[in-house]
Amino acid sequence: MAGRKMDEKMDGIGVLEFLKAKMEKVLTRPKVFIAGLVLGGILVSIVFTAIFNIGKDVGTKETSPETLSPTVVFERIVSQNEMVTVSQNYAIVDKSTDDKKLFDLIEIPFTRNSFWYRYAGTIKAGVNLENAEITLKGNTITITMDKPYVISNTPDMQKSGVLEENNNVFNPIKVEDVTAFERQCKERSESEAIKDGKLLEEAQANAEANIRAMFNSAFGDQYKVEFVYRQ
Structure with missing residues (x-):
């Protein structure tokens, strides 16, 4: 117990x-x-x-924020490489004729063919900014670049074509004949567009106005913008 x-x-x-x-x-x-x-x-x-x-x-x-300066604005402008400042439409209506020739000198009778052709397109002109340069002196900005030129000449194939043709069994119209005539029309359109200088003058005036507007947007009237064109 x-x-x-x-x-x-x-x-x-x-x-x-x-x-x-x-x-x-x-x-x-x-x-x-x-x-x-x-x-x-x-x-x-x-x-x-x-x-x-x-x-x-x-x-x-x-x-x-990036420090804004004339050089920075200029770099943004020239990054476009080309600036189209004027565009002009044109239309050429002309007749093409062709005769076979003996030894490329004497026309052979009854061998003529012909066709009427309408060639339409658009010419664009402007300035090349790729090699443009900027100089800043005081409150004056000087832009140096090449003179305006024709940037492109684009045909409008919906409006272009043969209007009338007179073929010839002894000298039929060939595709290369039409192609050669189109090439002549293109060269003619450019020559006529710049012949009196008005197209390129307008391109230059518009380019200067556009570039000035860009600097004015960034700095107001703080800078005066001038242009020098290379010969």
Whole structure:
């Protein structure tokens, strides 16, 4: 009996010690939890601060305004390479005739063919900006570049074509005959367009007005823009 009571007493002491240890563990957990929260908060704060600073630095680099100067504006202008400043439509109606010749000298009778042809297109003129140069002296900007020229001559094939033809069995009209006549019309259209100089004069005046407008948009009337053309 005495041994049994001693065992029960020992068991009671073991239970009390177990409960005491549990209570101490529970009481110490809030301290660990609070310490974890504090440490976690510090780490989160550091991470967010670093991300914010990085984003701020990147944003500053991307959005930093470029210093505007006449040279910068000029570089943007010449990046176009060519500036079309005038466009002119034309239409040539003419007749082509051809006779077979003996030794390319004497026309052979009854071998003539002919056709009426309409050749229409558009001529565009302007300036070449690729080799243009800028000089800045005080408040005067000087642009040096080549004289205006014909940039393109594009036929309108919907309006161009043979209007009437008189073929000849001894000298039929060939495709190469029409092609050669088209080439002549194209050369003629350019020659007539620049013959009196008005087309290129208009191209020059418009080019100067366009370039001045670009500088005025950037600087107002701060600079005077002048032009020099190479011979």
